[in-house]
Amino acid sequence: MIRTDALTKDFVVSRTRTVHAVRGISLDVAPGELVAVLGPNGAGKTTTLRMLTTLTRPTSGSATVAGYDVVTHPDRVRAAIGYVGQGGAGGASQVVRDELRTQGEIYGLDRRTARRRADELLEALDLTEQADRKVDSLSGGQRRRLDVAVGLVHEPSLLFLDEPSTGLDPHNRANLWEHVLRMRTAAADPMTIVLTTHYLDEADTFAERVIVVDHGQVIADDTADALKADLAGDLVTLRVAAGDAAALAALAERAPGTRSVRVGAPEADGGRPVEIRTADGPGATPGLLRAADAAGLAVTRVDVARPTLDDVFLGLTGRSLRETGVQGGDEPPGEPTTDLSGTTTKEVLA
Amino acid sequence: MSAATLSPARPLSRRSFLRDTRIVLLRELAPVARDPFSVLFGLVQPLVFLGLFGPLLAGSAGEALGGDVWLWFVPAVLAMTTLFGTSVTGSNLQLDLTSGVHERMLVTPLSRPAQLVGRALKEMVPIVAQSLVVLLVMLPFGLRPDPLGALLTLAQLAVLGVGIGSLSYALALAVRKQEWMFWMVQQTVLFPVMLLSGMLLPLETGPAWMRAASAVNPLRYVVDSGRAAFAGDLASTAVAWGWLAALATAALGLAVGVRSMLRSTD
Numbered sequence: 314m315i316r317t318d319a320l321t322k323d324f325v326v327s328r329t330r331t332v333h334a335v336r337g338i339s340l341d342v343a344p345g346e347l348v349a350v351l352g353p354n355g356a357g358k359t360t361t362l363r364m365l366t367t368l369t370r371p372t373s374g375s376a377t378v379a380g381y382d383v384v385t386h387p388d389r390v391r392a393a394i395g396y397v398g399q400g401g402a403g404g405a406s407q408v409v410r411d412e413l414r415t416q417g418e419i420y421g422l423d424r425r426t427a428r429r430r431a432d433e434l435l436e437a438l439d440l441t442e443q444a445d446r447k448v449d450s451l452s453g454g455q456r457r458r459l460d461v462a463v464g465l466v467h468e469p470s471l472l473f474l475d476e477p478s479t480g481l482d483p484h485n486r487a488n489l490w491e492h493v494l495r496m497r498t499a500a501a502d503p504m505t506i507v508l509t510t511h512y513l514d515e516a517d518t519f520a521e522r523v524i525v526v527d528h529g530q531v532i533a534d535d536t537a538d539a540l541k542a543d544l545a546g547d548l549v550t551l552r553v554a555a556g557d558a559a560a561l562a563a564l565a566e567r568a569p570g571t572r573s574v575r576v577g578a579p580e581a582d583g584g585r586p587v588e589i590r591t592a593d594g595p596g597a598t599p600g601l602l603r604a605a606d607a608a609g610l611a612v613t614r615v616d617v618a619r620p621t622l623d624d625v626f627l628g629l630t631g632r633s634l635r636e637t638g639v640q641g642g643d644e645p646p647g648e649p650t651t652d653l654s655g656t657t658t659k660e661v662l663a
Numbered sequence: 664m665s666a667a668t669l670s671p672a673r674p675l676s677r678r679s680f681l682r683d684t685r686i687v688l689l690r691e692l693a694p695v696a697r698d699p700f701s702v703l704f705g706l707v708q709p710l711v712f713l714g715l716f717g718p719l720l721a722g723s724a725g726e727a728l729g730g731d732v733w734l735w736f737v738p739a740v741l742a743m744t745t746l747f748g749t750s751v752t753g754s755n756l757q758l759d760l761t762s763g764v765h766e767r768m769l770v771t772p773l774s775r776p777a778q779l780v781g782r783a784l785k786e787m788v789p790i791v792a793q794s795l796v797v798l799l800v801m802l803p804f805g806l807r808p809d810p811l812g813a814l815l816t817l818a819q820l821a822v823l824g825v826g827i828g829s830l831s832y833a834l835a836l837a838v839r840k841q842e843w844m845f846w847m848v849q850q851t852v853l854f855p856v857m858l859l860s861g862m863l864l865p866l867e868t869g870p871a872w873m874r875a876a877s878a879v880n881p882l883r884y885v886v887d888s889g890r891a892a893f894a895g896d897l898a899s900t901a902v903a904w905g906w907l908a909a910l911a912t913a914a915l916g917l918a919v920g921v922r923s924m925l926r927s928t929d
Contacts, residue, residue: 366770368928389679390773396770400763406694415690419683419771463767 314340314505315365316473320374321529322360322532334360336529337374344470345503349520351622353634357529359399365507379471383449392420395469399476402463403448406648410435410650412445413462416582419499420467425442433463437499454485458492465496472497474508478515486512490519513622513634525626532629537622544628545662546572547594551587551601552614557634558585561610565589568604584613595616683774687781692788702792709744709797713737716863722825731894733806738816738889739862741794742882745820746857748793749786749828753835756782760839769928779832779924783917786828787821794820812892815902819892823885823909829916836923860886884908 322335335357342348350358352607363369365378367387377382379393402413410431417427435441438458443451451459457477464472477493478486497504502616510516516523516539525533525540533540553561562574570592577586591597605612695701713736721732759765768778796819798806832851838844857863859873860882866874877883888905896902 368766368769370928379761391770391772394770397768398763398766398770400761400766402763402767404690404694404759404764405762407690408693411690411693415686416771418686419768419773421678460763521667 314344314346315340315376315378317341317365317376318374320361320364320376321372322357322364322369323372334529335371338526338529338555339374340524340531340534341446342505342583344505347497347506347508347519347521348524348525349481349508349516349522351510351513351516351626351634352526353511353626353632356526358433358511358526359475360529361526362507362509366394366473367391381493383530392467393469393471395464395467395472396470397460397464397474397477399479401448402460403451403456405447405449407448408444409446409448409451409459412448412459413466416463416466422467430466434465438462438619439488454481454488457481457485457489461489461493468500469504470500470502471505471507474506476511478511478512480508486515490515494519511634517622523622524559525622525629527630533625540622540625541620542592545591545624546590547597547620548616548618548624549573549589549591549594549598549601550577550614550616550618551589551605551612552584553587553605553610553612554582555579555583555585557610558587560608561587561605561612564604564608564610565601568601605610627630678772678774678779680774682776684754684781684784686773687778688784691739691782691785692885695788699792703796705744705748705789705792706796709740709793710800711763712743712863713740713797713801726818733801733804734808734893736892737797737801737806737808738893739860739886740798741816741820742823742860742886742889743857743862744793744797745790745824746827746853746882748789749824750831750853751830752782752786752828753849754843756832756835757842757845760835762844765927766855775924775927776921779829779920780917783825783829783920786824789819790824791817800860808893809895809897812895812897815897816889816892819885819888819905819909822906822913823881826909826914826916827911829913829920832915833920833923836927839927856880856882859883862886881908881912 317338317340319337319339320335321337323332324332326332338357338361350361351660352358353612359618360369364371364383365376367383370384378390381389381393383390393453403409407415412425413431413434414424416517417430418424422430432441432444435444438461440455440458440462443455443459448456448459461474461477464474474493478489481489493506497506508515508520521536523533523535523537523540524531533544535543551561551565558576558579562576564589565574568589568591572590572592574590575588577588580583589597589601598615602612623634626632717732717736720736756765759768769775798808798813834848835845838848858881859866859877861867861877862882866877866883884901885905885908887901888903888908891899891901892895892905
């Protein structure tokens with residue numbers, strides 16, 4: 314459905330400065346896949362999407378979308394894809410139903426069919442009551458559903474969603490996804506969906522495949538579960554008295570399955586957490602506790618956390634996705650890194 | 664809601680520029696059609712000029728203008744309405760650029776030139792509607808234009824408006840990364856163009872350099888044409904020059920506008 318080869322995009326900001334927004338992305342998306350492109354702001358997600366949707370010409374490399382080259386046959390690509398951009402698709406002073414009807418006519422439907430299709434989509438996306446209202450009177454969630462409806466008018470086999478749920482509250486996000494997933498399976502052949510997001514849980518919950526992008530490059534590409542198991546591992550946090558932390562860290566490093574150990578900042582009550590990344594947290598914890606006990610280290614608290622995609626991103630880049638708002642910069646990571654290459658490291662924060 | 668209710672969409676195998684233009688035109692007209700009184704909003708300024716400047720003109724320059732002040736001033740006010748109304752229309756496109764509406768259209772197979780031409784053609788409707796209101800309002804005050812002349816002037820203004828509207832859209836596209844520039848350029852161009860058209864006071868009394876500058880201002884020819892046509896002088900060279908200026912503005916505007924639209928990606 315999508316195939317890109319070393320796609321790049323440079324933006325010339327001034328004579329002396331060129332931003333390399335996308336630096337060689339090669340992708341292959343099969344029909345029916347639901348793919349999330351995850352990355353911090355400025356990672357190149359949206360630029361990649363804009364190239365795939367013919368909104369921006371690639372600087373180099375090639376992309377074939379729905380069977381056509383985006384540069385040589387943009388019209389064919391446009392006819393085949395649906396696009397829900399970051400901005401609203403409905404004109405503020407337009408009536409909801411009219412916008413859908415117009416969109417249908419744009420894709421070549423005759424007026425009657427366009428009207429029927431508009432009504433179907435209004436019903437499918439729970440907008441029937443708002444059909445005769447002006448777009449600017451809709452709530453945020455309703456507006457976003459209209460955007461999705463606009464993108465689906467021509468029953469595209471491939472739908473692009475650019476940050477579909479940004480600005481929506483959790484309830485509206487869940488509601489939007491419910492609609493998107495139902496529309497996806499409503500088609501005879503399940504629709505291929507490519508979305509960009511910086512919401513970790515969104516990628517985690519809905520996407521069948523997660524492509525992690527950072528600094529304009531793909532740094533990981535797999536199912537969320539595989540990424541978490543391979544790249545992050547579970548996080549076991551043992552809390553001991555501050556004086557025992559270094560000894561416990563040394564002990565934990567020798568434990569089987571440990572990937573990395575980090576000593577957190579001392580806490581007010583005199584305790585200090587030791588964070589252990591390990592392949593199998595629940596399995597490793599009893600052994601860790603026994604070893605600590607044998608060494609005379611009193612563990613006061615235990616926490617075992619399954620990894621999140623943020624842990625994956627942290628593992629890959631040394632930065633947390635939640636805290637990064639990198640705008641194409643190349644700043645060194647400001648966070649202590651965990652090394653996931655297999656060797657164990659120890660970092661004690663002073 | 665089930666899969667069965669989804670009707671198969673049937674994309675056209677070949678696109679027609681006219682069909683695309685019609686789609687864009689009708690979409691742009693929909694808000695006007697739903698709320699026709701929005702057109703009246705653009706009439707505040709011309710009515711102020713008619714009410715507060717017209718009488719001054721009659722008092723101070725009535726003699727110089729040779730009799731009927733309204734036949735001299737009303738065509739100018741119509742041209743002013745056209746100029747003010749269509750030169751700001753790019754701000755509508757700015758709204759669509761800021762929201763996702765323009766982007767949404769760019770991702771569809773809709774012809775890009777049609778996206779500009781449809782928008783520009785829409786400008787004709789408020790121009791004609793507003794002009795008709797001004798004419799009706801002025802009838803009780805003694806305005807008696809040549810009917811055919813008035814009609815032809817409205818048509819000429821509509822053509823001119825397509826050109827100015829296109830240029831305004833082109834401007835909005837050109838400065839889309841610094842939106843405030845739109846108003847700066849629009850205001851900077853607007854007033855010289857207005858004053859150098861002889862709209863408010865006759866240019867004949869101005870210095871030679873002003874008359875020279877007005878010679879390259881298409882609006883001046885349209886204003887002169889309107890005055891001649893209102894007076895019933897339909898076969899005059901002034902009317903012919905007016906049409907030439909209006910058509911040239913439209914052609915230039917559409918060319919520049921379509922070019923900007925084609926480049927509006929990236």
